[in-house]
Amino acid sequence: MLRKVFxxxxxxxxxxxxxxxxxxxQYKVVGSSMxxxxxxxxxxxxxxxxxxxxxxxxxxxIIFNVSSRNFGPFVSRVIGLPGDTLKITQDGKVYVNGKxxxxxxxxxxxxxxxxxxxxxxxxxxxPENEYFALGDNRYHSSDSRQFGFVKRSDIVGKLVTCxxxxx
Numbered sequence: 001m002l003r004k005v006f007x008x009x010x011x012x013x014x015x016x017x018x019x020x021x022x023x024x025x026q027y028k029v030v031g032s033s034m035x036x037x038x039x040x041x042x043x044x045x046x047x048x049x050x051x052x053x054x055x056x057x058x059x060x061x062i063i064f065n066v067s068s069r070n071f072g073p074f075v076s077r078v079i080g081l082p083g084d085t086l087k088i089t090q091d092g093k094v095y096v097n098g099k100x101x102x103x104x105x106x107x108x109x110x111x112x113x114x115x116x117x118x119x120x121x122x123x124x125x126x127p128e129n130e131y132f133a134l135g136d137n138r139y140h141s142s143d144s145r146q147f148g149f150v151k152r153s154d155i156v157g158k159l160v161t162c163x164x165x166x167x
Contacts, residue, residue, distance in 0.1 A: 023049050027063055027075070027159070033135030033142065034061070034075055037105055043164035050158035056081070056131055058096075059105070061159040064133070064150050073156055076143045077105065080132030087123045088112050088145075094134075108138040112145055129153075 027046045029038055038044070038061065046063050056062060060078045080086045080096060087095045092109030094101040112118045126132050130149035135141025144150060 023047070024160075025157070026163070027073075027156075029075060032137050032140045034077070035137045035140075036107055037061075037136050038075060038159065038162075039167045041165045042162050042167060044162050045160045046157040047160050048157040051152065051155055056152070056155065056158070062131075062133065062150070063156040063159060065154045065156065066147050066150070067154065068147055074133075074142065075159065076133035076135050076141070076150075078131050079134050079144075080126040082126050082128050082130060084126045084132070085123050086118075086126065086132055088118055088120060090120045092138075105136050106134075106138055107136055108140075110134065110138045110145075118145060131155075 025046050025048060027044050029040055029042045029044065032040050056078045058078055058081060061075065062078055063073050063075050065073050079094065079101065084096050085098070088110055089095065092111050094103065094110050112120050118124060124132075127149060129152045131152070132144045133150050134143045134145070
């Protein structure tokens with residue numbers, strides 16, 4: 001009887017470890033780049049296999065690494081898909097494929113900052129297997145405006161649900 005209990009506990013432990021490393025993991029949000037929708041200190045479940053069998057969609061909130069940065073991962077919202085043409089205007093509006101993007105989730109105005117990928121009024125095309133991502137809190141977000149497109153291979157997963165410190 002005791003042997004069966006140990007076997008079951010061992011299988012549960014193995015299943016839990018495999019699930020954590022290959023399917024879901026926790027992610028603690030650091031910073032205000034996604035406020036007011038995703039807040040600093042909240043802990044989320046990240047679906048790591050979400051994009052193994054499908055592709056990120058516009059407005060998905062993703063966790064990703066940036067190979068040119070020594071810190072991360074980052075959390076942002078997918079705005080541009082492969083093949084999309086993007087433009088940010090002088091007055092901070094985002095256009096995708098010539099249409100004004102409706103962004104009820106965005107906080108602040110989307111200005112181009114620094115020496116990044118874009119300059120105001122410049123159109124860019126999102127390359128194949130890459131995405132353009134912006135934080136919801138546009139004044140306080142490091143995102144594709146600074147470090148460029150997000151490679152599909154750099155996407156860790158899709159933010160699913162808050163599980164701890166949810167505000």
